[in-house]
Amino acid sequence: MNAGRPITEEDFQAYVDHALDERRRAEVDEYLSTHPDAARRVAAYAAQREALRAALAPIAEEPVPHRLNLARLVEARQHRQARSWLSTPGAAVGAGPWRNIAAAVALVLVGGAGGWSMHGIAAGKASLNPETMLTQEAMDNYRVYAADAVRPVEMHAGEQEQLLRWVSQRLDRKVAVPDLSASGYRFMGGRLVATAHGPGAMFFYDDSSGNRIAMLVRPMKQDGDAPMTEHQKDDVGGVTWCNRGMGYSLVADASAQALHPLADEARRQLRTKI
Numbered sequence: 001m002n003a004g005r006p007i008t009e010e011d012f013q014a015y016v017d018h019a020l021d022e023r024r025r026a027e028v029d030e031y032l033s034t035h036p037d038a039a040r041r042v043a044a045y046a047a048q049r050e051a052l053r054a055a056l057a058p059i060a061e062e063p064v065p066h067r068l069n070l071a072r073l074v075e076a077r078q079h080r081q082a083r084s085w086l087s088t089p090g091a092a093v094g095a096g097p098w099r100n101i102a103a104a105v106a107l108v109l110v111g112g113a114g115g116w117s118m119h120g121i122a123a124g125k126a127s128l129n130p131e132t133m134l135t136q137e138a139m140d141n142y143r144v145y146a147a148d149a150v151r152p153v154e155m156h157a158g159e160q161e162q163l164l165r166w167v168s169q170r171l172d173r174k175v176a177v178p179d180l181s182a183s184g185y186r187f188m189g190g191r192l193v194a195t196a197h198g199p200g201a202m203f204f205y206d207d208s209s210g211n212r213i214a215m216l217v218r219p220m221k222q223d224g225d226a227p228m229t230e231h232q233k234d235d236v237g238g239v240t241w242c243n244r245g246m247g248y249s250l251v252a253d254a255s256a257q258a259l260h261p262l263a264d265e266a267r268r269q270l271r272t273k274i
Contacts (some may be wrong), residue, residue: 007031012038016045036151040144044194047140130220131247135231135238137195138216138249141202142236145191146212146253153189153204163190167201173219173246176273177203178266185213185262197221213252213259215266220247228263230256239263243271 007028014020015028032039145152155163160177168175170192177187185205193202193216200218220226226242237256240249241263248270250263 007038012042012045016042016049040148041194044141044144047144048137048194048196130222131226131229131240131242132231133196134216134218134220134247135229135240135249135251136233137193137197137200137218138202138214138238138240138251139231139233139236141193141195141200141216142214142251145193145202146204146214152191152212154191156189157187159189160187167192167217170199171201171217171219174274175201175217175246176270178215178269178273180205180213180262180265183262183265184208188212211252211254213250213254213262216247216249216251218247220245228260228267230260232256241267243267244274246274 005027011020011024011028015025020028032042155166164175164177167190177190179187181187184207186207188204188206190201190203193200195216195218197218200216203215203217204212205214206212220242222242223245224242225244226240226247228239228241231238231240232255235253236251237254237259238249238251239256239259239262240247242248248263248266250259250266252259
């Protein structure tokens, strides 16, 4: 590896976006092979990228409205400017049409295309269900960290007080963890994770057979509550809800229906702790 060019966060982002040249990508691959924490972080970035691409795909596939068609806008602009140019005394012969085309293109770039981009952003925000996005973030992070036999959490159960203080500070909201031991699940610890909506806290539990469940917690844009909803994607199920502006998603390699009693107990406890 080139010692003069350290691997940076920008390299990780470009790696996920497939924007590195072949040589630099090989250098990042080599770095990730010897730095498991960085590899897990990059895997989480990639999972979030794919989740966003899947959620926004219907908007990207929408046809551009006829009123924003480039050829139509250029033609309309050219006709208007041509009339104005012909009525201007001393106008240079031959200069008008090219100037009109350039002006029309500028109009498209600044007005039409910009407006369509804003339409896509607005439509995307309107079409995404906040609870579904939270569930997808929980499932993506679960797939990355639950399979890690060595270090699924950053701080262990014995450091629960420090863990809750840390994540509460990062999320700028009070965070608590439910006790699921009566249901057969031991608290393992937790970690900060990245989401498309900022940092989140993910808490892990396991049972006597080593089966793991996780709960992702992060603030939601809305301040109210949302009822429990069940979600399933391949083998991973999830139950998601909101309470006082905080979003919770309990996920595991199980059916959402099987997780629902655990989610009910977690919600009951959290309502009394926060």
